[in-house]
Amino acid sequence: DVLGGLVGSEMCIRDRAEAAEIMDLDPAVHELLRWPLREFHVTLPVKMDDGTTQVFHGFRVQYNDARGPTKGGLRFHPDETIDTVRALAAWMTWKTAVVDIPLGGGKGGIICNPKEMSMGELERLSRAYIRAIGHYIGEETDVPAPDVYTTPQIMAWMMDEYAAMRGYNVPGMITGKPLPLGGSEGRGDATARGGMYTIREAAKILGIDLANATVAIQGYGNAGQFAHQLVAELFGSKVVAVSDSKGGVYDEHGLDFDKVMEWKQQEGTVATYECCEGTKKVSNEELLELDVDILIPAALENQIGPWNAAKITAKIVAELANGPTTPEADDILHENGVYVIPDFLCNAGGVTVSYFEQVQNAYDFYWEIEEVHEKLDRKMTAAFHAVHDAIQQYKVNTRMGAYIVSVARVAEAMSLRGWV
Ligand code: NAD
Numbered sequence: 001d002v003l004g005g006l007v008g009s010e011m012c013i014r015d016r017a018e019a020a021e022i023m024d025l026d027p028a029v030h031e032l033l034r035w036p037l038r039e040f041h042v043t044l045p046v047k048m049d050d051g052t053t054q055v056f057h058g059f060r061v062q063y064n065d066a067r068g069p070t071k072g073g074l075r076f077h078p079d080e081t082i083d084t085v086r087a088l089a090a091w092m093t094w095k096t097a098v099v100d101i102p103l104g105g106g107k108g109g110i111i112c113n114p115k116e117m118s119m120g121e122l123e124r125l126s127r128a129y130i131r132a133i134g135h136y137i138g139e140e141t142d143v144p145a146p147d148v149y150t151t152p153q154i155m156a157w158m159m160d161e162y163a164a165m166r167g168y169n170v171p172g173m174i175t176g177k178p179l180p181l182g183g184s185e186g187r188g189d190a191t192a193r194g195g196m197y198t199i200r201e202a203a204k205i206l207g208i209d210l211a212n213a214t215v216a217i218q219g220y221g222n223a224g225q226f227a228h229q230l231v232a233e234l235f236g237s238k239v240v241a242v243s244d245s246k247g248g249v250y251d252e253h254g255l256d257f258d259k260v261m262e263w264k265q266q267e268g269t270v271a272t273y274e275c276c277e278g279t280k281k282v283s284n285e286e287l288l289e290l291d292v293d294i295l296i297p298a299a300l301e302n303q304i305g306p307w308n309a310a311k312i313t314a315k316i317v318a319e320l321a322n323g324p325t326t327p328e329a330d331d332i333l334h335e336n337g338v339y340v341i342p343d344f345l346c347n348a349g350g351v352t353v354s355y356f357e358q359v360q361n362a363y364d365f366y367w368e369i370e371e372v373h374e375k376l377d378r379k380m381t382a383a384f385h386a387v388h389d390a391i392q393q394y395k396v397n398t399r400m401g402a403y404i405v406s407v408a409r410v411a412e413a414m415s416l417r418g419w420v
Contacts, residue, residue: 018400019403019404022394022400023404026420028420029414029420033410036061036063036064036086036089037063037064038062039062039086040136042057042058042132043055043056043058043132044056044058045128046121046125049118056111056128057110059109060133060137060144061106061107062089063092064090065141066104066410066417066419067103069103069139069140070089070105070106071145071175072089072107072108072144073107073108073144073145074144075148076122077109077111077148077149078112084109089105089106089107090105091344092107093410094344094403094406094407095344095348095351097406097409097410098348098386098406099348099352099380100383101355103355106144107147112125126157129158130165131165134162137162137173139172143172144174145176146176153178155174156181159171159174172357172361175187175355175358176354182360185368187357191320191347192227192230193349194348195341195347196230196231197376198380198383199294201384202316202339202384203294203316206316210235211235212237212238213238213292213293213294215238215293215296216240216241216292216294219321223320223321224244225261227320228255232257238253240252240292241282243271243282243287244264244269244299245299246271248287249280249281250279250282250290251278251279253278288308293314294318297318297320300321301324302323304325306329309325309332312336316338317338318341319341319346321343325340330397331397341384341398342387342399345383345384345402348383390402390404
């Protein structure tokens with residue numbers, strides 16, 4: 001995952017530079033977009049259960065706030081680095097811009113191994129982080145959220161510590177909170193659901209009948225599981241293959257979501273799933289090359305590269321994962337007529353519902369789940385078409401189309417503010 005951030009940053013840099021050239025951007029705008037506006041490095045002494053004090057290091061990067069308060073997750077990871085956090089903060093800037101929510105991009109992290117820490121130690125670390133950066137974040141400046149190895153419980157402790165600093169409750173200073181503390185309905189499946197709305201729009205443009213479409217999904221975590229459930233529920237498409245880190249399973253008759261989920265919960269993997277004759281094992285590599293209409297990478301970065309891009313026959317690649325396709329593969333897929341829905345558009349449903357959480361916190365009134373879905377649909381559909389229009393106008397691949405939309409929006413905000 002840390003590597004994923006770095007890969008992403010390289011892609012961001014290459015693509016942003018190319019987008020700047022295509023759009024004939026003012027060099028000052030381009031220069032400003034190369035740098036984070038602010039970075040915080042904090043040192044956190046934490047009392048451990050054995051009575052010793054351990055010193056942790058944390059970061060928060062506020063990459064660009066021209067369009068609004070910076071927004072982005074907070075990662076707890078032993079290999080965390082400022083470079084990764086910075087790259088991911090830049091990525092959040094493009095993601096919030098492409099879905100046109102009034103937020104900028106940020107990211108944070110603490111170097112730690114949460115798997116080796118007790119709940120008490122994690123709570124003290126979370127509170128120490130907020131005491132260190134609490135004066136520089138908030139609902140009008142910078143709003144963290146869960147990310148790698150951080151949870152709704154951690155968000156709740158952080159919200160509580162922040163309330164102690166301010167002297168009153170400020171639920172909108174962080175998102176991904178538990179529902180009783182001001183979380184939003186619909187956050188759980190928001191990433192996959194947002195991706196579904198973009199798949200629906202792409203299918204309309206390409207003339208694909210989703211009710212008769214076949215789907216393969218790589219990865220069976222939060223993004224992949226909900227993708228399986230929703231693609232069947234919303235469109236009636238047939239999911240013929242799914243996989244996780246241990247391998248995958250294929251059935252031309254289609255894989256039932258409830259049965260596969262039950263198997264995954266009992267056996268810990270989908271790779272050994274058996275239901276009827278005709279169910280076959282597939283490797284993760286084979287899954288990507290299956291003859292399906294829609295391929296959904298929902299696991300890791302760097303899965304589609306120059307080594308396999310020419311073998312991908314899907315009509316749509318919907319990137320729920322971050323960075324699953326390398327830049328070289330992007331070009332090959334584009335030439336072969338594969339429609340890639342780029343990651344920072346396809347998986348922006350999560351941050352969009354996080355933004356809805358902030359809005360609900362601000363007016364202290366909470367929406368029904370149907371309202372969340374309807375508003376998410378409108379945001380994702382509008383974003384998809386803005387990107388599709390840019391692809392037509394500039395005659396570029398889909399990822400470049402998305403960069404052009406994002407960079408133009410951030411550049412416009414910086415110009416209106418008089419920064420450039
Ligand atoms: P997760 O940890 O819940 O699940 C990851 C899944 O990928 C697991 O099923 C794991 O077994 C599988 N996996 C690991 N290695 C694999 C391999 N080599 N081949 C196939 N599968 C493999 O993670 P998630 O939250 O579902 O995130 C998946 C991707 O989606 C990541 O790239 C993440 O950055 C991206 N994403 C997630 C969200 C979200 O809200 N969850 C939002 C934006 C982007």
